Structure formats: structure tokens, C-alpha cells
Amino acid sequence: MNDTIQKITDRYQSSDTLHDIREHAIADFRKLGVPTVKHEEWKYTRVGSLLQNPLEVQAPDQVSETDISQFRLPGDAYEIFVINGKFSSGSAPEGMTVSSLGAEANGHFKNIIDKHLGTSSKYHPDGINAMNTAFADHGLFIFINKGKKIDKPVYIYYINDNRQFPTLSLPRALVYVSAAAEVEISEHYVSLGQNDSFTNQVTEVVVEQDAIVNYYKIQNEGANASQVSTTQFTQIGKALTNATTISLSGNIIRNNLNMVMEAEYGESHMYGLYLLDGKTHVDNHTIVDNVMPNCFSNELYKGIMDGESTGVFNGKIFVRKDAQKTNAYQSNKNVLLTDTASVNTKPQLEIFADDVKCSHGCTIGKLDEEALFYLRARGIGEKSAKSLLLHAFAVDILDNIKSEPLREYVDKLISERLEFNF
């Protein structure tokens, strides 16, 4: 493990821009290292072993247009490419800036970057978050002007070129959505080769008054790809943020999703679907931090686990002392298809205000036998009946994907999986 820390540290080069934050981060990373299962927040997810192999850290960009054309998603969209952890290129309409963090940190957006970059470390004071911040200079910066409604979805592709070496990629993004702006952002992950890849990603989204953000994360890489993917929304004005996380395959996946409600009357929705088989491990940690009063949040995560897959759900809701009249709901539902699949689910509510409405619930079960018999008694084969029921279980998560081409794409991925696997 010390070799890994050394290797990552060796790759570090200090820079003029983002100097202080990066220096602090690399020092924290040296000190903290990679969390083990003794760390309460990493109890079920073992990331240390992923870093034991020799990994090419932030490998150089050798990705061609032909490589990219193989995995383009359907639908008209603004596309942004992040290759081996580094911002590469992107398209944007007027009123939206797409650039690199390093380039903007000393320019026009200096104040915004200084103020908002790195706020997720408060919720994740561990070596994984610090490791990412240490390499933030290659990160992506998006700024959306006041009142700008982006007419097409924004697709961010995170590409790992692991064709020659196993890779470690550390993509970073800061997205700033100004007042009354609207945007739909979707993050996708692609591994080009068969070697192992490990993506340690942090995306921080700052949302001003009356802005609307619809955000999706779609994880459908091969069994050689692992990731820790942290996304934090900070509502600094009364805003609406919806986040949907779809995890379909991979090796070890850890998602951290934070909704920080710093303004009164903010609203957030968090939806998750994990549809796992083989030995895939998916861990969803979510935090809703109600700092100010009168906020509403709703959270629904659903899991279908087959084979020897494992799921983890940990949902924290904090209601701070001043956050009276908070409404916070949380639900996690799981279907286990085999005796060898498992899930650990844990709601965690910490409430310091006295006039709030909070609820949480979780279920773990098998497919409903009565429903299955009903379908079969109508001539629907057992396999089709199961896949109909599982699709029905997943559909209320899918319905939250607003972009139609994207929703159809994800629905197709899920339907194919249900057809072939069950």
C-alpha cells in the first residue's frame, strides 16, 4: 500500500494555479492513505486492493475520434470528453462555459473556484477525496449563465484508455449553475481496453436560486472497471436538484451523493437503481444535509441483485438545529434473486431540530410469488414473467430520466439484461 501512495505521490507536480488546495490535498493523502474496512464509512467496500496493481496514473491521451464513435449515446447533446481523468474537449452553446479548472482558476472564474472547489472534503475527509483533489488542475469546469436554459442535454464521457496498461484516473469537475438557469447533465463511463481501471471521481455542483438541475450517472462498464464516484450538490439558493444513479455493471463501485441544502425552500430528489450480477459490488452512500429550514428531499433507491453480487445502501439525513420544517423522506427497496447475493442497508438520521418530518424505510425480499403465479396463469412463461416483474420494479426509477433518448437507452440496457439473465 505504501508503494501505491508513493507512486501516486510521485506523479504529483505542484502548480501555480490551485496551488494551496492541491498542496493541502496531497499532504492529506500522504497522511490518510487509502481507507480500509476499519474506516466506518468504508466498512463494506474494499478499495485498497484496487490500488495494489501497478496503475498508470492519469495516463496520456491517445484516444481517437474512431474510439469515441463506438460508444456515443443516442440523442442530440452537448458532449464533453474527459480522458484518463483529464478534461479534453467539449461543446457548449452560448451562455455555457466549458473549460479546464487549471485554466480558469486564475482567470475570470477565480472567485467562484476558490470559494466552491473542494467543499465535498468536509463530508468525505478521507484519502480518496484528497487523492482526487491533488490532481484537480486537469479537472473540468462548467459555468452556466444566469437565466440560461440549456436546450440539449449535456453528456460527459469519462474515458479510461486501459488498452495498454491498467489505469488510475482522477477526474474532477466543478459545475456552477447560475440563478434561474436550467440544465440536464449525464455522466457516462467507458473503458476502452481489458486491463483493470480505477476511476476516483469528484463532481461538485453549485446551484443558485431558482435554477433546475437534472443529473444522471450511468455506470455500465466491464467487470474490470472500478470506481469511487462522488457527486455533491450545494444549493446556495432555493433550487431544484434531481439526481438519478444507475449502476448496471462493473467490479467495485462506490457512489457518494450529497445534497447540501444551504438555502430555505430548496428541493431535491435522489433516485438510484442498481441491477447487479456476477460479483459486482455497488455501494451507494448518500447524504442530505439540511442546513436551512423548509427544505424538501425525497430519496428512492432500488436494487436487484443476482449471482454473487453485493449491494450496500447507506442513507444519511442530517437536520441541523436551524433547519426547522424540514421534510426528508428516504426509501431503499431490494430484490435478491439468489441465495448468494446480498445487500447491507442502513438509514442514518441525525436530527437536531424539533419540528421536522422525516421518514425512512427499507425492504429486502424475493420476487412476489403471488404476482409471478398470476402472470404464469395467463400463459406468460416463468422467465418472461420474472423479467416483467423486475422491469416493473425498476421502471419508477427510469421514469425520472427526463431526456427521452437517454431514458430509452437505459431502458433498453435494462430490458436486455433482464431478458438474457433471468
Place this chain on the structure above:
Amino acid sequence: MLKITNLQASIDEKPILRGINLDIKAGEVHAIMGPNGSGKSTLASVLAGRDHFNVTGGSVEFMGKDLLELSPEDRAREGVFLAFQYPVEIPGVSTTNFIKTAVNETRKYRGLEPLDAVSFLKMMKEKMKLVNIDQSLLSRSLNEGFSGGEKKRNEIFQMTMLEPRLAILDETDSGLDIDALRIVANGVNEYRNKDNAFLVVTHYQRLLDYIVPDFVHVLYNGRIVKSGGKELALELEERGYDFIKNEYVVPEEA
């Protein structure tokens, strides 16, 4: 069409059916009546293939095939239809999609091409009229939030769509008001012809005013203890089930 011989079934080692014999021919309507707990619904479930009952003896032949050997879906595809006493609510599955899947899987089994969208829609429209069911109901999730009457009408609608040879109606009258009962019975009567048959399981005679049976059987304690024509139902209505209970003393278990 259906020949049940000495059928015995139990649940958790407790015998429920203790030797049922019944012969149903094409064009016939048979009613099974009996007090609560006599095994009426168990008989319906066993015929449809619900697996929490254990068949411990006897045989069931349907159109020359050993019905008990078939999976629930193959029984349905062969032409056995069970209208459920408690239709299951399935959120997320639209009624239309569900019926389309059922119709086409059944057609495939019978060596027919799947129905195209236009023919399927045309067929639906025709059958919807029979049971007075609305399009908006069919685009909703299967049975979710349906009233009791809507659920039962949906069962009969599914029956007419799947065109079974033998339809088993398990207490289809329970929870229905008189208007809904008429609509349901009308659907059944429209469908009834010389090539198909019905097994109507009911506690009350009321349904049999609308669906007039050729034969009435009284099930008691897991056996058919009395059979007759439609007048037997009236006699039961008048005298209650007590006279059956008094006439047929439960045999001691060996």
C-alpha cells in the same frame, strides 16, 4: 374435456381435497358450491397449478393431456383459464402490455404468429365492449387501485382475450354489486359456446341466476357429496348448507 379422478391435495400435510371425481364436457357449465373451507378454491388453484398445494393422489386429464404434469403457463396455453378470487395488483406493468404478452406467448405455443399491433387493438376493442371496460383502465398498472368490480371485470376481459377452452371462475361474484354481477355474467354468457366449458366456483346461488349451470356439485370436506341440475342450487339456497353437513358426517381419519 376435463376428467378429474380421485384427486387428492394437501397443504402443509393437511389434506384439503380427499378424492374429487368430476367429468366436464365441451359446452357444459358446472357449478361447484359448498360451505366455507370445503375445498372449492383449492380445487380451482390445483387445476391452475398453484404450487403451494401438494397433489398427493389422483389424476387430471385435460384434452387428453396429463394436466398435473404441466407448468402453470402451459396449462394456460393449453386453454385452462382461472379467474382469480383475488386478482393480484402489479404496479409498473400496464394491463395492455400484460395481455399482449399473454396473448402472444399463448399464440406462439399454439404455433400461431404473434398478433400485430392493429389486430391486437381491434380484438381488444371488441372484447372491451363485452365487459364494459374502459380504455383508460387498461392503460393503468395491472389491477392497481382498481375497485373490486373493475378487477373482476378485468378477469373476464382477460378470459375473452385469451379464449380458453375451460374457464374456472373462482368466486367471481364475491364483492360484486348487482350491476357488476350482471356485466360479468353477461361477458361469460357471450363467451359461452358448444366448444368451451366453465367451472363456476361459488358460495352463493345468486351468480347462478345469471350464469345458468348444467350441473351443480356440492363440495364438502374435500369431496363432492351431491350432484344435480340447476335446481340443486336453489335447494341449497333455501335450506342452507347445514342439511349437507348433517347428511354427510365427516369420516374419521384412519
